[in-house]
Amino acid sequence: xxxxxxxxxxxxxxxxxxxxxxxxxxxxxxxxxxxxxxxxxxxxxxxxxxxxxxxxxxxxxxxxxxxxxxxxxxxxxxxxxxxxxxxxxxxxxxxxxxxxxxxxxxxxxxxxxxxxxxxxxxxxxxxxxxxxxxxxxxxxxxxxxxxxxxxxxxxxxxxxxxxxxxxxxxxxxxxxxxxxxxxxxxxxxxxxxxxxxxxxxxxxxxxxxxxxxxxxxxxxxxxxxxxxxxxxxxxxxxxxxxxxxxxxxxxxxxxxxxxxxxxxxxxxxxxxxxxxxxxxxxxxxxxxxxxxxxxxxxxxxxxxxxxxxxxxxxxxxxxxxxxxxxxxxxxxxxxxxxxxxxxxxxxxxxxxxxxxxx
Ligand code: AVJ
Numbered sequence: 001x002x003x004x005x006x007x008x009x010x011x012x013x014x015x016x017x018x019x020x021x022x023x024x025x026x027x028x029x030x031x032x033x034x035x036x037x038x039x040x041x042x043x044x045x046x047x048x049x050x051x052x053x054x055x056x057x058x059x060x061x062x063x064x065x066x067x068x069x070x071x072x073x074x075x076x077x078x079x080x081x082x083x084x085x086x087x088x089x090x091x092x093x094x095x096x097x098x099x100x101x102x103x104x105x106x107x108x109x110x111x112x113x114x115x116x117x118x119x120x121x122x123x124x125x126x127x128x129x130x131x132x133x134x135x136x137x138x139x140x141x142x143x144x145x146x147x148x149x150x151x152x153x154x155x156x157x158x159x160x161x162x163x164x165x166x167x168x169x170x171x172x173x174x175x176x177x178x179x180x181x182x183x184x185x186x187x188x189x190x191x192x193x194x195x196x197x198x199x200x201x202x203x204x205x206x207x208x209x210x211x212x213x214x215x216x217x218x219x220x221x222x223x224x225x226x227x228x229x230x231x232x233x234x235x236x237x238x239x240x241x242x243x244x245x246x247x248x249x250x251x252x253x254x255x256x257x258x259x260x261x262x263x264x265x266x267x268x269x270x271x272x273x274x275x276x277x278x279x280x281x282x283x284x285x286x287x288x289x290x291x292x293x294x295x296x297x298x299x300x301x302x303x304x305x306x307x308x309x310x311x312x313x314x315x316x317x318x319x320x321x322x323x324x325x326x327x328x329x330x331x332x333x334x335x336x337x338x339x340x341x342x343x344x345x346x347x348x349x350x351x352x353x354x355x356x357x358x
Contacts, residue, residue: 046173051263051264054073054263054264055264055301055302057069057070057073058260058264058300058301059301059303061313062300062303062305062313063303063305066312066314067305067307067311067312067313067314068313068314068315069256069313069314069315070177071202071315071316071317072148072175072177073256073259074252074253074255074256074315074316075147075148075149075152076149076151076255076259076263077149077151077152078255078258078259079149079252079255079256079259080125080126080149080151080152082248082251082252082255083125083252084125084126085248085252086244086248086249086252089244089245089246089248089249090244090245091240091241091243091244091245092241092242092244092249093237093241093346093348094197094198094230094241094346094348095129095197097343097344097345097346097347097348098129098196098197098198098228098343098348098350099128099129099132100343100344101341101342101343101344101348101350102129102132102133102196102350103132105341105350106132106133106135106136106137107136108341109133109136109137109226109350109352110133110136110137110139112224112339112352113133113137113139113140113192113224114139114190114192115139116139116141116189116190117137117139117140117141117142117189117190117191117192118140118141118142118143118144118182118185118186118189118190118191118192119133119134119137119140119142119143119144119192119194120144120146120182120186120191120192120193120194120218120219121143121144121145121146121193121194121195121196122146122176122193122194122195122199122215123146123147123148123176123195123197123199124145124146124147124152124153124156124171125147125149125152125156125197126152126155126156127145127156127159127160129196129197130143130145130194131163133194134160134164134167138166140167140192141167141168141189142167142168142169142170142185142186142189143160143164143167143168143169143170144170144171144172144182144183144185144186145157145160145169145171145172146171146172146173146174146176146180147171147172147173147174148173148174148175148176149173150173153171153173154171156171157169157171168185170183170184170185170186176211177203177207177211179214180218181218182218190222190223191219191220191222191223191224192223192224192225192226193215193219193223193224193225193226193227194225194226195215195225195226195227195228196226196227196228196350197228198228198229198230198318198348200212200227200229200319201229201230201285201317201318201319201320201321202316202317202318202319203319204317204319205319205329208319208329208333209329209332209333210333211333212225212227212329212330212333212334212335212353213333213334216333216334216335216355221355223354223355224352224353224354225335225351225352225353225354226350226351226352226353227326227330227350227351227353228348228349228350228351229320229321229326229348229349229351230318230320230321230348231320231321231322231323231342231347231348231349232284232320232321232322233320233345233346233347235279235281237346238279238286238320239277239278239279239286241286241346242277242286242288242318243275243276243277247275249275249277249288250275253275253288253290253315253316254270254273254275254290256290256315257270257273257290258270260300260301261300264300264301265299265300265301265302266298266299266300266301267298267299267300268298268300269296272292272293272294272296273290273291273292273293273313274290274291274293275288275289275290275291276288276289276290276291276312277289283317283319284319284320284321284325285317285318285319285320286316286317286318286320287314287316287317287318288314288315288316288317288318289312289313289314289315290312290313290315291310291311291312291313292307292308292309292310292311292312292313293309294309295307295308295309321349323340323342323349326349326351327340327351330351330353331356334355334356335353335354335355335356336353336354336355336356337351337352337353338352338353338354339351339352340352
């Protein structure tokens with residue numbers, strides 16, 4: 001397969017942010033050039049580094065009084081595929097509504113994209129929606145898909161390279177919630193950020209503001225940012241979207257336990273946990289949990305964790321907005337909404353943001 005050969009992974013330990021030494025996993029066959037090696041302090045096995053982070057988060061999250069684990073860990077190869085299956089369920093409308101909306105407004109969105117621009121997508125997955133933009137805006141010169149799943153990114157990049165031979169592809173394997181840099185392929189080009197799918201809803205409010213602020217820095221001042229958000233609606237529709245009748249979302253949730261077993265030598269019994277999705281009206285969000293069906297002891301990452309019967313492991317928040325609450329959040333991060341498009345029901349919104357003057 002294309003991926004295995006053409007795309008190598010690199011972990012860069014960068015020191016160019018003063019004391020803030022961090023690791024960046026950059027999978028970048030095109031933009032990665034030997035002269036970038038000036039920024040490499042150390043090159044280590046990126047998978048080992050990712051596993052260490054995962055272990056540390058599992059240990060701290062499962063030791064907490066309210067057990068929790070960040071939703072980014074859903075997306076191993078299996079989890080990325082299960083998410084794609086979620087998008088095909090009857091109940092999960094978010095992707096469907098947004099895709100139909102994008103198709104309807106693609107020409108209008110494309111008209112606002114400058115010549116030669118670089119499209120930078122945060123959490124690109126299979127890049128399905130992106131194709132609507134790429135088709136409508138042939139003036140885009142460069143596409144920078146950023147995703148935490150190397151496998152998903154690999155598959156998507158291979159297909160895009162075949163279908164868009166004109167486009168310069170610069171994929172980056174990275175956790176976009178951490179620090180990262182744009183590849184050189186985006187240098188000197190107007191940037192269009194793309195953050196669809198309501199993924200911004202996975203952050204808590206402060207986290208979303210911080211993230212959007214850092215995106216503003218990363219994209220620079222002549223940027224626009226297209227953000228898709230899910231809108232508040234009746235709780236029955238919302239809960240069904242996160243607890244589909246085929247049980248795909250339940251499998252997606254429990255895959256987290258299977259992943260811990262595989263990568264961190266765990267002994268979770270996925271069948272000893274129930275999937276739970278509930279609407280938190282006070283915080284305008286869907287919350288997902290894994291609920292222990294019994295008192296049990298579980299080993300993982302070299303530690304032992306006790307679960308009481310009924311105890312919950314919090315795996316995801318998915319915040320829902322109104323046009324006003326999201327515009328206010330974006331404004332706090334230095335962005336102003338210059339256009340908002342809304343889909344047919346079940347309704348989602350797409351915002352076009354521009355940096356606030358000043
Ligand atoms: C990919 C984050 C947008 O929160 O709706 C779908 C993930 N979780 N079903 C969401 C998800 C359960 C999804 N996002």
